[in-house]
Amino acid sequence: MTIAVVNHIQAHDRESYQKIINLFRNRAGLVDKFQGFKEFKLYASEDELKIMVMTIWEDRESFERWRNSEEFRRGHSRARNENINAESKGVIYEVII
Numbered sequence: 001m002t003i004a005v006v007n008h009i010q011a012h013d014r015e016s017y018q019k020i021i022n023l024f025r026n027r028a029g030l031v032d033k034f035q036g037f038k039e040f041k042l043y044a045s046e047d048e049l050k051i052m053v054m055t056i057w058e059d060r061e062s063f064e065r066w067r068n069s070e071e072f073r074r075g076h077s078r079a080r081n082e083n084i085n086a087e088s089k090g091v092i093y094e095v096i097i
Helices: 012-025 060-067 070-080
Strands: 003-011 037-045 050-057 088-095
Touching: 003 012, 003 037, 012 037, 012 050, 012 070, 012 088, 050 060, 060 070
Parallel strands: none
Antiparallel strands: 003 050, 003 088, 037 050
16 A cells, blocks of 8 residues: 655754755655655745655555665764754655545
């Protein structure tokens, strides 16, 4: 079953918001070639300082392999080095239509 993994990010200040946007603009793109990956979308509301990251996967198993992979760790390592004031919550949705 196809799934959408959505990460809802709430930045607490404009500087953090911009850092997050820049990280995604310059992302490593390692997920793009990962088996089972289908699509990446980034939505942002500067007025609300909210960012929504959506990835589409062939199935949950493909996503779990990604989340436990070395590529995932490498792709997310730059964000750990930034001083970003934000909260995030990930949600997995089944794609119905």
